[in-house]
Amino acid sequence: xxxxxxxxxxxxxxxxxxxxxxxxxxxxxxxxxxxxxxxxxxxxxxxxxxxxxxxxxxxxxxxxxxxxxxxxxxxxxxxxxxxxxxxxxxxxxxx
Amino acid sequence: xxxxxxxxxxxxxxxxxxxxxxxxxxxxxxxxxxxxxxxxxxxxxxxxxxxxxxxxxxxxxxxxxxxxxxxxxxxxxxxxxxxxxxxxxxxxxxxxxxxxxxxxxxxxxxxxxxxxxxxxxxxxxxxxxxxxxxxxxxxxxxxxxxxxxxxxxxxxxxxxxxxxxxxxxxxxxxxxxxxxxxxxxxxxxxxxxxxxxxxxxxxxxxxxxxxxxxxxxxxxxxxxxxxxxxxxxxxxxxxxxxxxxxxxxxxxxxxxxxxxxxxxxxxxxxxxxxxxxxxxxxxxxxxxxxxxxxxxxxxxxxxxxxxxxxxxxxxxxxxxxxxxxxxxxxxxxxxxxxxxxxxxxxxxxxxxxxxxxxxxxxxxxxxxxxxxxxxxxxxxxxxxxxxxxxxxxxxxxxxxxxxxxxxxxxxxxxxxxxxxxxxxxxxxxxxxxxxxxxxxxxxxxxxxxxxxxxxxxxxxxxxxxxxxxxxxxxxxxxxxxxxxxxxxxxxx
Numbered sequence: 001x002x003x004x005x006x007x008x009x010x011x012x013x014x015x016x017x018x019x020x021x022x023x024x025x026x027x028x029x030x031x032x033x034x035x036x037x038x039x040x041x042x043x044x045x046x047x048x049x050x051x052x053x054x055x056x057x058x059x060x061x062x063x064x065x066x067x068x069x070x071x072x073x074x075x076x077x078x079x080x081x082x083x084x085x086x087x088x089x090x091x092x093x094x095x
Numbered sequence: 096x097x098x099x100x101x102x103x104x105x106x107x108x109x110x111x112x113x114x115x116x117x118x119x120x121x122x123x124x125x126x127x128x129x130x131x132x133x134x135x136x137x138x139x140x141x142x143x144x145x146x147x148x149x150x151x152x153x154x155x156x157x158x159x160x161x162x163x164x165x166x167x168x169x170x171x172x173x174x175x176x177x178x179x180x181x182x183x184x185x186x187x188x189x190x191x192x193x194x195x196x197x198x199x200x201x202x203x204x205x206x207x208x209x210x211x212x213x214x215x216x217x218x219x220x221x222x223x224x225x226x227x228x229x230x231x232x233x234x235x236x237x238x239x240x241x242x243x244x245x246x247x248x249x250x251x252x253x254x255x256x257x258x259x260x261x262x263x264x265x266x267x268x269x270x271x272x273x274x275x276x277x278x279x280x281x282x283x284x285x286x287x288x289x290x291x292x293x294x295x296x297x298x299x300x301x302x303x304x305x306x307x308x309x310x311x312x313x314x315x316x317x318x319x320x321x322x323x324x325x326x327x328x329x330x331x332x333x334x335x336x337x338x339x340x341x342x343x344x345x346x347x348x349x350x351x352x353x354x355x356x357x358x359x360x361x362x363x364x365x366x367x368x369x370x371x372x373x374x375x376x377x378x379x380x381x382x383x384x385x386x387x388x389x390x391x392x393x394x395x396x397x398x399x400x401x402x403x404x405x406x407x408x409x410x411x412x413x414x415x416x417x418x419x420x421x422x423x424x425x426x427x428x429x430x431x432x433x434x435x436x437x438x439x440x441x442x443x444x445x446x447x448x449x450x451x452x453x454x455x456x457x458x459x460x461x462x463x464x465x466x467x468x469x470x471x472x473x474x475x476x477x478x479x480x481x482x483x484x485x486x487x488x489x490x491x492x493x494x495x496x497x498x499x500x501x502x503x504x505x506x507x508x509x510x511x512x513x514x515x516x517x518x519x520x521x522x523x524x525x526x527x528x529x530x531x532x533x534x535x536x537x538x539x540x541x542x543x544x545x546x547x548x549x550x551x552x553x554x555x556x557x558x559x560x561x562x563x564x565x566x567x568x569x570x571x572x573x574x575x576x577x578x579x580x581x582x583x584x585x586x587x
Binding site: 011015018019027031040044046050052053055056060061075076078080 | 193194195196294295308309334337338340400402403406407409410417421424425426427428429430431434436437438439440441442443445446449454455457458459461462465472474475476477478479480481482484515516517530531532533
């Protein structure tokens with residue numbers, strides 16, 4: 001099996017997704033099955049092949065470095081789970 | 096008079112121009128049809144008041160002599176497109192009641208051209224799925240049923256709501272998106288037409304991101320011509336999407352009636368996969384005959400890396416998704432779970448907000464991007480992706496377009512393939528290659544299987560050559576003369 005429960009625990013931590021202990025083993029099985037299927041990529045000869053990062057072979061366009069919008073805290077905060085006095089309210093980060 | 100909802104988009108535009116009916120009447124008819132079809136679960140948000148107001152405004156513009164190309168035509172919008180002030184959720188709990196403060200570029204283009212919004216359409220959560228079963232709002236029911244059966248069938252996914260809304264006459268056309276086949280497979284399962292244009296044709300600005308190097312918007316419609324009309328409005332350069340192509344948008348509808356004599360059509364032998372039903376093979380052969388009869392030259396081609404496309408996709412798409420979906424942290428919008436610390440809030444928000452398939456893909460993406468595995472999986476997949484793209488480049492030196500089936504089966508039962516992710520992923524075996532290579536690809540209905548379910552044929556074209564696809568699709572549409580309609584069982 002490509003992935004064990006400990007690896008799932010570590011990856012879930014990296015992805016900031018809480019997974020119950022009871023789910024780790026089944027998830028390890030599911031992800032391993034997918035990875036086993038993906039292993040067939042090893043049959044492909046990719047010696048000297050440049051990785052393809054984009055479907056379009058175009059240089060990223062540049063634009064002038066100037067502010068085009070902003071100054072609209074009301075709209076930015078309209079969907080906030082919590083907001084106060086023009087700020088997002090978030091859990092305490094620094095003790 | 097034919098029911099207004101049975102019209103094609105083109106015939107509705109003609110009727111509106113002649114004054115046979117108003118947009119208000121046309122829109123009202125669709126609003127009523129939607130209310131009577133809630134058992135299909137195609138719409139996750141109905142916006143009748145907005146629709147009727149937009150219809151009235153469209154009628155006024157038409158009276159004033161300034162009708163746009165889509166003036167007064169009611170459309171459905173996949174819930175992946177941000178619509179200003181109208182709830183947009185990507186059918187995920189994590190977006191809660193998110194009401195975007197901006198409009199996506201594609202929908203803004205449609206409203207600029209006079210279209211009317213009927214509501215938001217169901218889909219797989221974050222477009223991750225091939226059966227529309229991962230939606231927070233529950234699955235969509237395919238209006239098509241096996242003859243003599245009451246079993247609920249999937250409409251395909253992820254754009255299941257878009258495909259069903261079109262197939263069941265709940266709109267005159269719909270927006271959709273396609274990352275691995277999410278426009279074409281549902282179109283094939285519902286007897287509708289869908290096109291994923293060349294990567295970069297439609298702006299991704301304001302479309303909730305799944306896998307940014309693969310995501311592309313396109314229409315699902317009743318006819319090839321309707322799809323061409325819609326794509327002409329949806330496409331166009333947008334500086335807010337750095338991958339948006341700065342190229343002219345032709346009038347795609349002008350290609351639909353064009354002859355195809357002399358075009359070279361490639362038939363990729365690798366698409367003849369083991370276990371493919373005989374009727375799909377037969378339909379493919381029939382498609383070849385139809386094009387031959389219209390003067391096309393048929394050439395067998397080889398795309399040797401085809402079988403590696405899905406495994407490569409299931410590294411690249413989850414990797415990009417795990418990165419894109421990192422933004423759902425519960426701080427600025429959407430759901431926030433309670434917790435004693437910041438980490439607990441993050442982990443709780445994402446555990447409760449994301450569904451099982453989305454979590455599975457985020458975990459997979461995080462794994463393949465993690466230290467020690469990056470080269471073995473992600474980099475490897477990107478190299479295989481180039482091999483797949485090179486296959487197409489080589490084939491297109493000999494042919495003008497490719498003809499293949501759209502999906503390896505007809506619509507299947509809801510719940511039938513939920514337990515094994517890999518079996519579900521195989522649905523996209525014929526469609527995912529065009530996403531990896533960034534090529535335009537179109538699906539159109541071409542026949543029924545022995546159980547009475549629609550089957551689709553797919554055309555894949557050269558970059559930016561949607562015009563040729565529309566000419567070929569128009570030819571196939573006339574030859575196939577697909578007139579079958581699902582029997583109405585859903586009306587309340």
